[in-house]
Amino acid sequence: MTGGTARGVHWVLAHPQQDSLNGRLFRSGVETLSADHDVVTSDLYAQDFDPVLRESDLGRPASRPGGRAAERLAEAYARGELAADVVAEQGKLAASHLLVLQFPLWWYGPPAILKGWLDRVLVGGFAYDDRLDPRYGVPRRYGDGGLVGRRALVVVTAGEDPGSIGPRGISGDLESLLFPLLHGTLWYVGIEALALHVVHDADGLDEDGVQREETRLRERLRGIGTEPGRPYRRLRDGEYREGRALRADLHPGRTDLGIHRLDA
């Protein structure tokens, strides 16, 4: 587990083209934050990051033939046997108080290179712990994981407009489409996501449009320190029966993903 006093910013970019809109936003965003913060970056394509969680990530093969992957990963972490590229990413993450995840929406989720960064870097022992926390009787996850106290900004470019990718749009709304990332991953390990930063119609922007988006991102980043986080429910607060299903008295009958927000 890592401490909560980190002050840096860790900006993770997943886009194959340096000369893309994403490349432009990345460079101006990092420059803006660098005025007031220590910023470290993970340009996953530039690093040629390997997103495939392999048998070789699971520690000494002889130790646990057939053991399940998550357990073996946690054991490999505890023994200091994780791959050097994963250890380096964990170091950057541990030293940050703000994580920025920036990517183009591909098939309504992160590109594989970023999905695999999550698969390989967020291992048990480092990012969460399956053991019960004796104070609350539930495991440290969903609001209380190994990276608790940190916040995340998700910057996503989408080819569609807000009518198409929105609350009643045919593609669904981004809050729901990215729930596995915002809630199932970030919140699971204790990281509070801020409101999404979305660039719609990203494929059709001309140079003026790109500059407007650069300015909009810069302005948001300057005030990022005082933004409120996303109010998901914490597992340890007793609102889920036996740590699993939401109590029947909270939003009875509702089954949409919004019930996991305190402001639902």
Place this chain on the structure above:
Amino acid sequence: MTGGTARGVHWVLAHPQQDSLNGRLFRSGVETLSADHDVVTSDLYAQDFDPVLRESDLGRPASRPGGRAAERLAEAYARGELAADVVAEQGKLAASHLLVLQFPLWWYGPPAILKGWLDRVLVGGFAYDDRLDPRYGVPRRYGDGGLVGRRALVVVTAGEDPGSIGPRGISGDLESLLFPLLHGTLWYVGIEALALHVVHDADGLDEDGVQREETRLRERLRGIGTEPGRPYRRLRDGEYREGRALRADLHPGRTDLGIHRLDA
């Protein structure tokens, strides 16, 4: 675009361990279907499939410096310039009437190796087409893509129980968590997903439990040909205004992902 008369089965597996529950289910599932179908497989780990959509996938770099990735992919497809491993996967997919996607749920989605298979294989021209279909005035997607007429079975193993990963469970329900795959990917390219095949508590199964799951999958596969598909709305049917947002008279006020099903 590919024809609709294919008769084979294409089974795609994404799990790093041959001796896993997933490996067992894969082998018995393929054996069962092979009695009545031509089955081709993509064991992504065994193939060492590269899930990273790279600049080199986008065709001749000189042709479109800075062009957006999706457009350049479609052009590379049209010119026959896609990588050999992608062409091979497209061939298997085109020859199948049933696609099986099997994976363990990692961070509430597919492992990176499978996400990248979608990123690289489902390119414009092959799997969808951004041009308007003159018959309906909308592009061929969401129920009418390049792989129309096919069906898909998603087989997923999850470490959690149905209370935790369910309609009111803290992790959300799988129908919503996998909406980007079931609707945003499969349905987008014309493939109708069948009901999910979920193995809960997958990490805790003993040998008897694994055998029960093998039997349950075999029994389901024997009747798979007559199963009804998932009734998502088709874009071309006029229920989305200008092809974007659901008409106001359909489920007024609702914004959950369920509104995109005809049986909502």
